[in-house]
Every structure is written in structure tokens, then in C-alpha cells.
Amino acid sequence: MALKVATFNANSIRARIPIIMDWLEKEHPDVLCLQETKVQDPTFPEAAFAKVDYRALFRGERSYNGVAMLTKEPIEAKNPRFGLDDGGPADETRFLVAEVRGIPIVNTYVPQGRDPQDPMFVYKLAWFSRLRDYFERHFSPQEPLLWVGDLNVAPDPIDVHDPVRLLGHVGFHPQEHEAFAAVKAWGFVDIFRKHEPGAGQYTFWDYRVREGVSRRKGWRVDHILATLPLAEMSLRAWIDIEPRVAIRPSDHTVLAAEFDI
Numbered sequence: 001m002a003l004k005v006a007t008f009n010a011n012s013i014r015a016r017i018p019i020i021m022d023w024l025e026k027e028h029p030d031v032l033c034l035q036e037t038k039v040q041d042p043t044f045p046e047a048a049f050a051k052v053d054y055r056a057l058f059r060g061e062r063s064y065n066g067v068a069m070l071t072k073e074p075i076e077a078k079n080p081r082f083g084l085d086d087g088g089p090a091d092e093t094r095f096l097v098a099e100v101r102g103i104p105i106v107n108t109y110v111p112q113g114r115d116p117q118d119p120m121f122v123y124k125l126a127w128f129s130r131l132r133d134y135f136e137r138h139f140s141p142q143e144p145l146l147w148v149g150d151l152n153v154a155p156d157p158i159d160v161h162d163p164v165r166l167l168g169h170v171g172f173h174p175q176e177h178e179a180f181a182a183v184k185a186w187g188f189v190d191i192f193r194k195h196e197p198g199a200g201q202y203t204f205w206d207y208r209v210r211e212g213v214s215r216r217k218g219w220r221v222d223h224i225l226a227t228l229p230l231a232e233m234s235l236r237a238w239i240d241i242e243p244r245v246a247i248r249p250s251d252h253t254v255l256a257a258e259f260d261i
Contacts, residue, residue: 002235003101003261004029007222008243009109009150009204009252013037013068016250017045019243023254024052027240030072031100035109035150036250037066044068057098059083065093067107067149073100084130091127101261103230104139108149113170121170124152128179132186141187144230150252151223153180155190158199159220171221189231191224191257192239201239204252213244224257233259 060066083090113124157163202218237257244253
């Protein structure tokens with residue numbers, strides 16, 4: 001039976017409820033991971049998703065960050081887990097792990113970094129290092145594992161619309177490429193690129209760029225990665241552009257993948 005998993009930076013979940021509900025009705029994913037929910041837990045719209053038979057796991061804060069997972073599947077009792085556990089800042093509103101059909105899914109909203117000269121850029125690089133350490137301590141690359149979310153890095157030149165001009169900008173910086181590659185090298189396969197090797201396929205278009213979607217001025221910064229045993233079960237992966245061109249859209253769109261589980 002296929003397992004359909006998707007990720008979407010909602011950029012305020014309450015503002016995107018119509019878009020999310022339409023996508024759930026159209027695609028019926030087993031799991032939808034969300035980032036930048038920007039809502040405190042008491043006001044998370046859990047009831048809206050319950051009406052369409054989705055359980056919701058979430059951890060958020062007002063106006064910033066926030067991660068959530070919507071699932072039709074039962075969640076194992078020991079889960080979910082929020083935040084990194086290495087003694088540094090836990091960042092619970094950026095990190096969620098839950099297990100579905102025996103497969104751990106790590107949903108992350110990696111710090112954006114602001115600017116290469118900003119302390120948050122250093123924090124972002126360290127965050128990737130902490131992620132690799134987390135994977136090493138808790139998982140094995142020989143076992144099925146998914147890592148999804150807004151990772152705030154476009155890994156390769158084909159993942160941005162102008163790789164020459166943008167090189168060195170936050171999100172497409174050599175130090176970010178190195179940090180991301182180090183985590184990936186632990187044992188992950190980029191599922192989208194496994195199925196879709198072509199250029200010009202993006203998940204983010206800056207609001208400030210006039211007609212950015214139609215002019216193809218995008219970035220691929222949202223990702224679904226899997227360890228090799230799970231990657232070998234992948235059937236397809238795709239970017240659905242419709243949420244980005246809907247009324248009152250997020251600046252991101254949905255990335256999805258299916259696995260023969």
C-alpha cells in the first residue's frame with residue numbers, strides 16, 4: 001500500500017486553512033508535514049483537521065516558526081518528540097519526530113540564517129551539524145527514515161533560477177551547501193531528484209519578486225529525503241504548484257512523494 005507524504009511551509013497555518021483543506025481533499029495524503037505555522041498551541045486549528053479525519057501533532061509559537069504533522073495514520077505511543085536533545089537550544093517549534101507505519105518522520109524548519117554576516121547564519125550551520133549528530137545517535141542509515149521540511153537551502157545550481165548571481169546569498173551559500181551535504185552524506189537520498197532530475201523546478205517564490213511564479217524566479221528549498229532502504233521503495237515525487245497560485249498563498253508550495261510500503 002502506497003504511503004503518500006508531503007511537506008508545506010504554510011507561512012501562517014490559520015491564513016492558509018482554505019489552501020491546506022483543498023489540498024487534503026484533492027490528494028488525501030497519509031502525512032502532511034507543515035512548517036512556519038506561526039500559532040501558539042492553544043489556538044492551533046486542530047478541530048478543522050479533525051473534521052476531515054486528520055490527527056494533528058504540533059508545537060508552535062506566536063508569529064514565528066512552528067511545526068506540525070497531519071496524519072490519517074495512528075501515531076505510536078512513544079511519539080511525538082519535539083526539539084533537539086543535545087543540551088543546546090531545543091528549538092521545539094522547529095523540530096518534530098513521529099512514527100507512522102513504523103517509519104520515523106523527522107519534520108524540520110531549519111533556521112533561515114538571515115544574512116551570511118548575521119549570527120543566525122552561524123547558528124544555522126551549527127543546526128545542520130546538530131541534525132547530523134541527532135541522526136547518528138537515534139537512527140541508522142540501514143533502516144527506513146524520512147527527513148522532510150523547509151530546509152532553507154537550495155543544494156545545487158539547478159535549484160535556483162540564477163545560480164551565478166545568487167551564489168553566496170543566504171540559502172545558496174557554499175557553507176550552507178557543505179553543511180547540508182554533511183547531513184545528507186550520513187545516508188540520505190533526495191527523493192525529488194531521484195525521480196525529477198531536471199532544472200527549473202522550485203518550491204519557493206519570494207513575494208517581493210513581481211510575477212515570480214510565472215517568470216520562474218524560484219528556489220527549491222523544501223525537501224523530502226529518505227535513507228536508502230526507503231528510497232528504494234519510492235514510487236514518485238512531485239511539486240504541486242497550485243497552492244502557490246491560489247488566493248492568499250504562502251510563498252512556498254507543496255512537495256510530495258509516494259512510497260510502496
